[in-house]
Amino acid sequence: MPAPRPVVKKVVKLLRAWAVLVDLLVVVAAIAVLLNPDATWTVIMLAVPLLVMMWRTRRSLTRRLKSVGGLGEYLIGRYLLLIVGIVQAAHHGIPTALWTVAGILLALALEAERFELRMHRRIRPYAAHLPDRDTEHRPRFAYGYLYSLGVLGLVLLVLAPVIGTAGAWALLVVAVLAVLVALAALVDIVRRIARRSSTLREMPEIVEQLEPRFFVYWSAQRGSAFQITMWLPHLERLGVPFAIIVRSDANFRDLEGVVDAPLILRRTLADLDSVIVPSARATFYVNNAVLNNHMIRYSELLHIQLLHGESDKAASSNPVTRMFDRDYVAGQAAIDRFAARGISMPDSIFRIVGRPQVEDVEEARGPIGGIEAPTVLYAPTWQxxxxxxxxxxxxxxxxxxxxxxxxxCTVVFRPHPYSYRTQALRDACEQIKALLVADGESTGRPHLHGFAAEKEMTVFDCFNASDAMISDVSSVVGDYLHSEKPMAMISMHATADEFRREFPTSRAAYVIEGADGGLIDIDGVLDTMLGPDPMSQVRKDFATYYLGDIPRDSYAERFLAVAREDLGITVQGGTDVVSGPGAP
Incomplete structure (x- = not known):
């Protein structure tokens, strides 16, 4: 699991503070040698440990700056050490030509680092997966080699009085290699800048040639790719070209490696203007992001809200939904939810399409009471x-x-991905995993958690691996109804009766009351849910209410049929044909 952003920020801040400290200590070494050129061992004792620290730090910097490694770090300290080394070499009779040429080359490499890092940071991502177009925006090789060679060269230079002429020749070789790497990096940067500029300049023509029938528009917090990836397989089944538009570097990087569709980063309102082409009929949205209103202003497009789950959460009945032309909902419950909260909506906005993602969710293997050791999925939401x-x-x-x-019970533990962003919730996740590891070692029960349950498996795989589920107010509850398996919901801030009034989905679930001191009557609820299960028929009725009255064997076809109608796509002989107003 990647480190949470606050931790990363603290590490970066610490590295920056450490860089200042290293620079100050190098100043001490420089003053010492300039005052007394004979102080060879004093310089070595001060400089070499600092150089070792720089060398060791390069790995952390490489992770933080990725392929540019430590480029541009500790520049003040390295320049001073270069001066110290040259003075030391001259004072101890190392051949002048060797250290002069090597010193000049190392200075050029240091200056190249600063320039190339600044240029590299200007090459921000812009597009990916465009047909017949190379949009690779990353370096062809790790520029961080230049940093490593520079530090190695300084080590040799500082040690020049000890290692003599042989070390001076080794220093020259390292300096030459550093300059060659700097030149290669410069050529690569120029090539990337030219390619980026060309693609951005031609973006309107490129998008027009793609002839996208619709866009998928996405703006979200980093690490939220699940919001959009859950819909892509079904949007691809519409059989027409489309493009994904994102609004930030973080969103671009979230999707770049997990989608195949054309991915375009548009940062400003003016950037969006250039990709609205005549072939586009509609835009799909998967959340209530504020930046959705930047796209909604294009009145020639049909704006369709999908969201990323069916639940009783406040986001599912947000008044901002009024700004869309269509709200694709799973079932009648989503429509009634607005009315129950006093939010007036035009009837024409709603289309019941089911939740196509649940088409592969398997039915219960039998009455829960007949399963000797049931597997229970615990799928809590985040705060x-x-x-x-x-x-x-x-x-x-x-x-x-x-x-x-x-x-x-065997337990499948799959928390919401955002749970790891909060220290208290992250600690709870680790406690649960530790419990499951210890129990698995002592009993042999095949619990699922961590990478297996959260990365290798989809949430629907977790559904199919379980016989019952316990969750909170979450979209997984609505989706789990499709399995008709027993489930419980935990009410954290209300009594069971209050909870059922506020969150209607819970009327199909057993309710466990939660409190700061723990869970109330949990054993009694589990006895009922995992035993006689009297709510079996209620769940079936609620499945229809929440997920639509749609035949199970062709469940996803409802979404495809409604989307094709709105996009003006007809199907003839098994082939999708674009038709209707706005068809290219």
């Missing part, structure tokens, strides 16, 4: 951005998992 969205039960999760293990 949310706002007070009205703090539904997570994760802090009570360790207690819940202990109860399940005590009953002999």
């Amino acid at each position: 949310g951005f706002h007070q009205d969205a703090q539904y997570s039960s994760l802090l009570q999760g360790p207690d819940l998992v202990r109860r399940l293990l005590g009953r002999g």
Whole structure:
């Protein structure tokens, strides 16, 4: 799991502070040698440990700056060490020509680092997966080699009085290699800048040649790719060209390696103007991001809200939905949710399309009471951005998992991806994983958690691996209804009756009341859910209400049919044909 952003920021801040300290210590070494050129061992004792620190630090810097490594770091200190080394070499009779040429080459390499780092940072991502167009914006090789060679050269230069003429020749070789790497990096940077400029200049023509029938527009927090990737397989089944538009570098990098469709980064309003082409009929949205309004202003497009899950969360009945032309909802429950919250909506906006993602969710293998050692999925949500969205039960999760293990259950643990962004929730996740590891080692039960449950498996794979589920107010509850398996929801801030009134999905689930001190009557709820399960028929009725009255064997076809109608696509002989107003 990647390190949370606050931790990364602290590490970067520490590295920056450390760089200043190193520079100051190098100043001390420089003053010492300039005052007393005979102080060879004093210089070595001061400079070499600092150079070793620089060398060791390059790995952390490489992770932070990726392929540019430590380029541009410790420049003040390295320039001073270069001066110190040259003075030392001259004072101890090292051949003048060797150290002069090597010193000049090292100085050129140092200056090249600063220039090339500045130029590299200007080459921000812009597009990916454009047909017949090389849009690779990353370096062809690791520019960080230049940093490593520069530090190695300084080590040899500082040690010149000790290693003599042979070391001077080695220094010259290293300096030449550093200059060659700098030249190669410069050529690569110029090539990347030219390619980027050419692509951006020709972007309107490129998009027009793509003839996208629709766009998928996305702006979100970093690490939210699941919002859009859950829809792409179904949008691809529409059988017409489309492009994905994102608004930030972070969103671009989230999607670049996981999608095949043309991916275009547009940072400003003016940037968006250049990609709105005549072939485009509609734009799909998957969240309520503020920047959606930048795209919604193009009135010639049909604007369709998909969201990224069916749940009773506040986001599912946000009044901003009024600005869209269509709101694709899973079932009648999503429409009634607006009315229940006093939000008036035009009837023409809604289209019931089901949740195509659940088409591969398997039905229960039999009554839960007949399964001797059931597998229970625990899928808690995260704390949310706002007070009205703090539904997570994760802090009570360790207690819940202990109860399940005590009953002999196998546990599948899949928390919301955002859970790792909060220290308290992250700690709870680690406690739960530790419990499952320890129980698995002692009992042999094949619990699923960590990478296996969160990366290798989809949430629907987790559904199929389980016999029952426990969750919070979350879209996984609505999706799990399709399996008709028993489930429980945890109410963190209300009694069971209040919870059922506020979140209608819970009327199809067993409710566990949560409190700061723990979970109330959890054993009684688990006895009922994993035993007689009296709510079996209720879940079936709610599945129709929440996920649409759609035949199970052709469930995803409803979404495809409605989308094709809105996009003006007809199907003839198994082939999608673009037709209707606005067809190219």
